[in-house]
Amino acid sequence: MKAAALSIATAAALIAAALLGPGAPAPREGRDDRSPALASLVEAERAFSRTSESEGMRAAFLEFLARDAVVFRPAPVAGRPVYERMPAGEPTVLTWAPEAAEVAASGELGYTTGPFAVRPSREAAPSSFGRYVSVWNREPDGTWKVLIDAGVRHDPPPASAAAPSVVAAPAGLPDLPPLSPEALRDEEYVFGRRAGAFEEEAARRGTRRALADFGAADVRVLRPGRLPAVGLAAAKALLAPDEGKAPRGGRYPKSRQTSYKVGLSWSGDLAWSYGTVRDEASPREGTAWLRIWRRVPPGPWRISLDLALPVPRDAAK
Numbered sequence: 442m443k444a445a446a447l448s449i450a451t452a453a454a455l456i457a458a459a460l461l462g463p464g465a466p467a468p469r470e471g472r473d474d475r476s477p478a479l480a481s482l483v484e485a486e487r488a489f490s491r492t493s494e495s496e497g498m499r500a501a502f503l504e505f506l507a508r509d510a511v512v513f514r515p516a517p518v519a520g521r522p523v524y525e526r527m528p529a530g531e532p533t534v535l536t537w538a539p540e541a542a543e544v545a546a547s548g549e550l551g552y553t554t555g556p557f558a559v560r561p562s563r564e565a566a567p568s569s570f571g572r573y574v575s576v577w578n579r580e581p582d583g584t585w586k587v588l589i590d591a592g593v594r595h596d597p598p599p600a601s602a603a604a605p606s607v608v609a610a611p612a613g614l615p616d617l618p619p620l621s622p623e624a625l626r627d628e629e630y631v632f633g634r635r636a637g638a639f640e641e642e643a644a645r646r647g648t649r650r651a652l653a654d655f656g657a658a659d660v661r662v663l664r665p666g667r668l669p670a671v672g673l674a675a676a677k678a679l680l681a682p683d684e685g686k687a688p689r690g691g692r693y694p695k696s697r698q699t700s701y702k703v704g705l706s707w708s709g710d711l712a713w714s715y716g717t718v719r720d721e722a723s724p725r726e727g728t729a730w731l732r733i734w735r736r737v738p739p740g741p742w743r744i745s746l747d748l749a750l751p752v753p754r755d756a757a758k
Contacts, residue, residue, distance in 0.1 A: 442550045442578055442704055474616060478548035482577055483608050485585035486539045486553045489575075494536050499527040507578060507586035515750040516717050516729045517702075520590060534560040537573050540605035541661065543735070543745065545706030546617035549579040552713070552733050554661060554669075554746060555605055557592060570597050572669050574731060574748055576713050588704075589715060591731045591748055593665045611659065611745075614737060619707040628709040632734065635742040636703070636714055648685035648747075652676055657735055657743040664749060676747075684749075710736045717752060727752040 485505075493501035502524040506512075510520035537557035544551030554574045558567040576589035620628060635655075642651040652660065653673060662670040662679055670679040701716040712734040719727030733746040 442706055475544050475546050475548060475614070478551065478579070479542060479544045479610060482544050482551045482585055483539055483542050483553065485577065486537075486542070486575060489587070490537050494534060497529070497531060498533065498535050499524050499529055499531060502587075502590075505587050506590070507580075507588050510587055511589050511702075511715070513589075513591035513729055513731070513750060516727075516752045517589075517591075517715055520587075532562045534563050536560075538604050539608050541609040543611055543711065543733070545708050545711035546615070547619045547706050547708035547710075550577070550704070550706040550711050550713075551579075551585075552576045552746070553608075554663075555608075556598065556602075567597075569594055571595050572663050574663065574733075574746060576731075576733070589713065589731065591715075591729075591750070593663045593667075593748065593750065595666055595668055598668065611735070614710075617708040617710055617738070620709045625705070625707065625709060628736075629705055632703070632705060632712055632736075632742055636732075636734070639744070640699075643685040644687040646686065647680075647683055648749075649677055649680035649682055651685070652680070652744065652747065655744050656747070657745045660744055661746045663747070665751070710738070712736075712742065719752070719754070726754055 489501060489505045492504060503521065506520045506524070508521070511517045512520040512523055514523060535557060538555050539553040540555035542551065542553040552575060554572060557571050557573045559569045560567050571592050571594040573590070573592035575587050577585045578588045579585050639651055639655045642654065652662070653676075656673055656676060659672060660676055662676040664679060667679055670676045699716060699718050701714060703712065703714045705712045713732065714734065715729070715731040717727055717729045729750045729752050731746075731748045732744050734742045735745040736742045
């Protein structure tokens with residue numbers, strides 16, 4: 442996986458040369474069936490939840506988080522210190538289950554998403570619910586580690602909703618070889634332009650209309666207080682018309698500050714981007730966001746998952 446970090450004032454500056462992410466495995470030769478990688482990713486997620494239930498959140502997250510992991514609280518912060526500071530005897534029990542997953546053709550980058558539940562103690566009934574997103578990176582030794590962890594809380598699911606027994610995954614994705622370093626740099630440029638174009642479109646027309654043009658047919662949209670939307674029609678129904686829209690004729694004020702981080706798979710078909718947005722001159726809260734992008738050649742990059750969280754002003758820096 443290749444990753445880049447940059448702080449920018451406008452979406453166009455997202456286009457930049459990426460740097461090799463720490464601990465990223467070298468690309469593998471030839472084409473690779475992604476089914477075994479997907480199965481191992483789903484099992485890693487389930488093992489993560491089992492460890493959380495049996496040994497507690499602190500032990501589970503410190504075992505499964507990558508060295509450079511990021512967690513949303515609600516702004517993205519370094520993940521491991523959050524759990525290192527957690528008391529070892531914390532009684533809260535957090536469990537979850539993957540309901541959808543995807544992995545790059547190169548097999549080293551993937552994500553899962555699904556429902557979670559929080560119990561104040563092992564004997565108690567769940568007191569809060571939501572949807573999580575975990576972006577995973579496969580280490581050089583073949584183990585999966587969580588690179589990004591985020592989620593939204595929502596009302597209890599319908600009583601008829603059962604725990605997911607089958608994990609949804611995109612069908613018909615091609616097996617692709619890892620890109621050469623030169624081809625990957627070219628794809629990073631293409632991805633940067635595409636991600637920047639989405640930001641500009643959202644500024645002019647709002648996230649809802651931009652997502653209609655940039656979203657995959659099976660896009661998942663997560664917002665606090667709402668059950669997830671799956672598909673473009675459901676996303677349109679969930680999102681407010683003015684979400685993400687710039688207040689001044691489609692242009693952001695100079696006081697607006699945006700921080701991005703991005704990463705691409707070695708096969709150039711799966712990517713993530715996350716960051717925060719705030720306006721230095723506005724008393725309003727900021728926004729933290731996470732997007733997963735998919736590319737099915739010869740088509741363009743499309744958003745397969747979009748998550749956004751409000752960030753209080755004092756936490757948006």
